[in-house]
Amino acid sequence: xxxxxxxxxxxxxxxxxxxxxxxxxxxxxxxxxxxxxxxxxxxxxxxxxxxxxxxxxxxxxxxxxxxxxxxxxxxxxxxxxxxxxxxxxxxxxxxxxxxxxxxxxxxxxxxxxxxxxxxxxxxxxxxxxxxxxxxxxxxxxxxxxxxxxxxxxxxxxxxxxxxxxxxxxxxxxxxxxxxxxxxxxxxxxxxxxxxxxxxxxxxxxxxxxxxxxxxxxxxxxxxxxxxxxxxxxxxxxxxxxxxxxxxxxxxxxxxxxxxxxxxxxxxxxxxxxxxxxxxxxxxxxxxxxxxxxxxxxxxxxxxxxxxxxxxxxxxxxxxxxxxxxxxxxxxxxxxxxxxxxxxxxxxxxxxxxxxxxxxxxxxxxxxxxxxxxxxxxxxxxxxxxxxxxxxxxxxxxxxxxxxxxxxxxxxxxxxxxxxxxxxxxxxxxxxxxxxxxxxxxxxxxxxxxxxxxxxxxxxxxxxxxxxxxxxxx
Amino acid sequence: xxxxxxxxxxxxxxxxxxxxxxxxxxxxxxxxxxxxxxxxxxxxxxxxxxxxxxxxxxxxxxxxxxxxxxx
Numbered sequence: 321x322x323x324x325x326x327x328x329x330x331x332x333x334x335x336x337x338x339x340x341x342x343x344x345x346x347x348x349x350x351x352x353x354x355x356x357x358x359x360x361x362x363x364x365x366x367x368x369x370x371x372x373x374x375x376x377x378x379x380x381x382x383x384x385x386x387x388x389x390x391x392x393x394x395x396x397x398x399x400x401x402x403x404x405x406x407x408x409x410x411x412x413x414x415x416x417x418x419x420x421x422x423x424x425x426x427x428x429x430x431x432x433x434x435x436x437x438x439x440x441x442x443x444x445x446x447x448x449x450x451x452x453x454x455x456x457x458x459x460x461x462x463x464x465x466x467x468x469x470x471x472x473x474x475x476x477x478x479x480x481x482x483x484x485x486x487x488x489x490x491x492x493x494x495x496x497x498x499x500x501x502x503x504x505x506x507x508x509x510x511x512x513x514x515x516x517x518x519x520x521x522x523x524x525x526x527x528x529x530x531x532x533x534x535x536x537x538x539x540x541x542x543x544x545x546x547x548x549x550x551x552x553x554x555x556x557x558x559x560x561x562x563x564x565x566x567x568x569x570x571x572x573x574x575x576x577x578x579x580x581x582x583x584x585x586x587x588x589x590x591x592x593x594x595x596x597x598x599x600x601x602x603x604x605x606x607x608x609x610x611x612x613x614x615x616x617x618x619x620x621x622x623x624x625x626x627x628x629x630x631x632x633x634x635x636x637x638x639x640x641x642x643x644x645x646x647x648x649x650x651x652x653x654x655x656x657x658x659x660x661x662x663x664x665x666x667x668x669x670x671x672x673x674x675x676x677x678x679x680x681x682x683x684x685x686x687x688x689x690x691x692x693x694x695x696x697x698x699x700x701x702x703x704x705x706x707x708x709x710x711x712x713x714x715x716x717x718x719x720x721x722x723x724x725x726x727x728x729x730x731x732x733x734x735x736x737x738x739x740x741x742x743x744x745x746x747x748x749x750x751x752x753x754x755x756x757x758x759x760x761x762x763x764x765x766x767x768x769x770x771x772x773x774x775x776x777x778x779x780x781x782x783x784x785x786x787x788x789x790x791x792x793x
Numbered sequence: 794x795x796x797x798x799x800x801x802x803x804x805x806x807x808x809x810x811x812x813x814x815x816x817x818x819x820x821x822x823x824x825x826x827x828x829x830x831x832x833x834x835x836x837x838x839x840x841x842x843x844x845x846x847x848x849x850x851x852x853x854x855x856x857x858x859x860x861x862x863x864x
Contacts, residue, residue, distance in 0.1 A: 517858065562855070566862060631836030638833075650816065665822075668814045669806060669830045677841040679851035684844040686857050743858055770863035 326351035328791065331397060331491035331545035332572075338385070338396040345378040345385075345396025348491075349440055352398045356442070356489045363465045363474075365483040367403050367413060369443040374398060377440045384438075393548055393572075395438030401494040402478050403444035404451060404527035405431050414527040415447040415477070417460040418648050418655045428525030429560065430494060430536055430553045437552045442490055445480025449660045451496055451529040452641070453477055454504050454732035455715045459657045463712050466508060467792040468758050471711045475508035475732070477501040477529075481539045482509035486759075488791055492540045492549050498529040498637060500704075500736025502537045503748035507704035507761020510750045512546045512778065512788065513539045517769045518743030519564040521550070522557035528644060530637040531562075532679065533740040542788055543749065543778040547571035550771065566769055574772040575779040580615030582777065584608065585697035587623045589706075589735070597707040603752035603760045604703050610784055611701070611777065621693045621700060626738040629685050632678040633741040639675040642667025659717040686742050690767065698773055700765040704748045706735055709758035739765055747774040750787040759787075802827040 321337060323329055326348050329337075337343045353371055360366055381396040404414045406424035413419050431441075446464040448456065456464040456479030464479035466472040467487035474483045478495025482505025485493050495502040497515040506513025514537045521536040528534055538549035554568040586608045588601050612618045641664040642649070653661055693700055707728075713720075715729050739746040745766050752760040764774045782788050806823040810816050818826065 517862075519855065519858065564859065566859070628836050628840035631833050632840065635833050635837055665818075666826055666829045666833065668816060669809050669826055670833060674834050674837045676851065677845060678837050679854070680845055680849040681837070681840055682851070683849070683853035683857045686854065686861070690861055743854065767863040768858040768861045773863065 325355075327355040327488050330541045332542070332548055334491055335394055335397045335548070339390055341385075345381040345398075345440060346375065348396065349374050349378040349398045349442070352442055352490055355487070359467065359487040359489050362470055363467050363483045363487055364462045365446055365464055365480040365487065365489060366400065366443050367446050367461055367480070368411070370441060374440050374442045381438055381440060390438070392437030392552065394434065394552060396440060397438070397491050398440040398442045399434065399492045400442040400445050400484055400490045401431070402447045402481050402496060404447060404496060405494055406525040407431060412444070412527070413461070415449045415451070415458055415461060418652065420460070424525075426525050429522040429557045431525070433553050445484055445493060447480055448477035448501075449657050450645070451477040451498060451501060451527060452660045452663060454500060455712075455729060456505065457712065457716060457718065459718055465712065466709065466758065468510060469756065471713070472709045472756070472758055473508060473712055473715055475504035475506070475705070478505045478539065482506055482511060482513070485509065485511045485539045485541060486792060488541075492538055492545055494553070495537060495539050496526060496529070497535045497537060497740065498533045499633065499733040499740055502535070502539060503704050503736050503746060503761070503763060504732055506539050506748040507750070508709055508759060510759035510787065510790065510792075511539050511541055512543050512750070513537065513748040514546050514550055514771065514774075515739065515746045516550060516554065516771050517564070517745045519562050520554050520745075520769065520771065522555075522560040522563050524557055524559035528640070530640040532636045532640060533633060535740065543775055543782050544572060544575060547575055547775045547779075564769070569772050571772055571775050575775055577776050578615065579611055579777055579780045581617065582699070583617045583619065583697040584611055584777065585621030585693060585700045586618055587621050587693065587700055587702040589623050589702070595706065596703060599708060599754055600703050600706055600760055604701065604762050607751040607762050607781065608701055611781060614780055614784055616777070619697065621697065623693050623702070624688060626734070628681075629738045629741045630734070632681050632685070633737050635670055635675055635678040638664060638667035639670050640667070657718055682741060682743070686744070689742055689744070694767060698766070699777055702763050702765065703735055704761035704763045705732060707731065708754035708756060735763065744768055745771045745774055747771075747778050749778045749781060751785070752787060799824060802831070
């Protein structure tokens with residue numbers, strides 16, 4: 321291994337070392353637990369750590385391997401997940417106070433798949449209350465803090481997923497993404513996050529934010545790690561009728577095609593919902609230049625006006641969230657954070673016709689995007705978060721409020737939410753650091769079910785850069 | 794927006810909240826919600842007017858994703 325501390329290795333290296341008998345799952349698990357002891361007080365990424373249970377699982381995985389049984393490509397690898405994936409018989413808070421002691425009646429399909437692949441579960445991770453919020457604030461369980469600078473936000477709503485992977489507490493984590501909630505924490509914490517095509521990964525047994533826009537996906541340290549994890553969790557699920565029956569590729573096996581000859585559209589939006597800060601623009605331009613040096617044909621593309629698409633997404637989220645939260649909003653509204661409750665309330669006032677039209681518009685939006693920005697290119701490259709990472713205090717809508725704070729918070733999702741409406745895959749990859757030393761992430765966006773293309777580009781980029789190998793001190 | 798128009802919007806919102814949803818809000822919050830909903834509704838209504846026809850089906854989204862699949 322390259323590192324004395326096993327926790328600093330990446331997921332695929334650890335999985336392959338366990339499979340090859342060079343290390344044990346117990347050793348990897350103990351390394352992660354030691355790292356959790358070091359970093360949890362600083363970043364508050366975990367809501368629950370399953371120390372003894374994880375070690376028992378690891379011992380069982382080692383015993384299985386010694387007996388000649390390898391469950392799958394993640395055998396013995398310790399992970400933890402956003403606290404919204406149900407594990408039958410165990411508490412699942414959804415980051416809320418309302419479900420503070422709620423016990424899940426079923427296990428999420430994605431957890432079953434990870435179990436079948438041999439994953440060791442270290443615990444469950446902090447998140448925005450009911451996956452509502454792009455910053456990582458949580459008034460009930462404590463704000464999650466960025467491992468690179470604990471005064472700054474992690475991005476959300478998969479805050480603990482981003483922070484735990486970024487701080488090398490776990491090798492991989494599940495997040496979920498309704499408006500950017502995988503890609504934002506991935507970008508903010510310097511890790512890789514994939515929001516795959518809508519229908520690629522089952523949502524069954526996961527807390528919903530918006531059934532129409534929710535995407536389940538992995539956060540990891542490298543693109544290769546991410547590809548391996550997505551290959552395990554993707555696929556049709558009878559318990560989620562929106563999942564596709566398309567076969568799942570072996571994404572990891574498709575990584576090494578390189579980018580020579582690929583066409584990449586560079587989009588640096590200068591107006592719209594999320595004005596681009598120059599230093600972020602410079603980092604994305606540098607990433608495009610790096611891909612160009614690897615042989616990609618980079619051209620400039622113009623994104624369509626996302627305003628209607630963004631508003632349509634808001635209509636879907638608010639209406640669906642209001643419907644599912646209605647009983648609690650009527651009986652115990654005080655148990656929500658104000659900013660979480662108030663963001664849903666408009667859903668009670670939006671006419672059903674507008675909601676249905678928002679759904680009907682989606683196919684038009686997809687056709688328009690594919691025939692404009694994506695016409696003639698294999699992927700579009702753009703920023704994930706359009707401005708340098710703000711502090712927790714600057715973005716605390718619960719205590720500060722005011723139009724400027726609300727505008728900044730809303731700006732987080734200006735370049736991510738549109739791809740939830742479109743349902744197309746989007747990968748966030750680290751591509752630099754801002755002047756405060758906080759990570760910058762780029763997004764690669766592709767055609768429906770073309771996750772393999774995004775991984776291929778991201779992997780080539782990581783082969784030529786070292787942003788993903790840097791870690792917070 | 795003039796005061797009469799705002800009052801009308803608040804009354805409409807109050808009617809929806811109390812009469813249709815069974816939820817009570819004060820006038821300040823109703824005014825905020827009315828303004829928020831107006832922006833969202835306008836955006837969707839305009840986009841719909843430019844694009845939608847009688848035959849548009851929400852399920853077309855899943856179809857277009859499958860048809861446009863690259864791999």
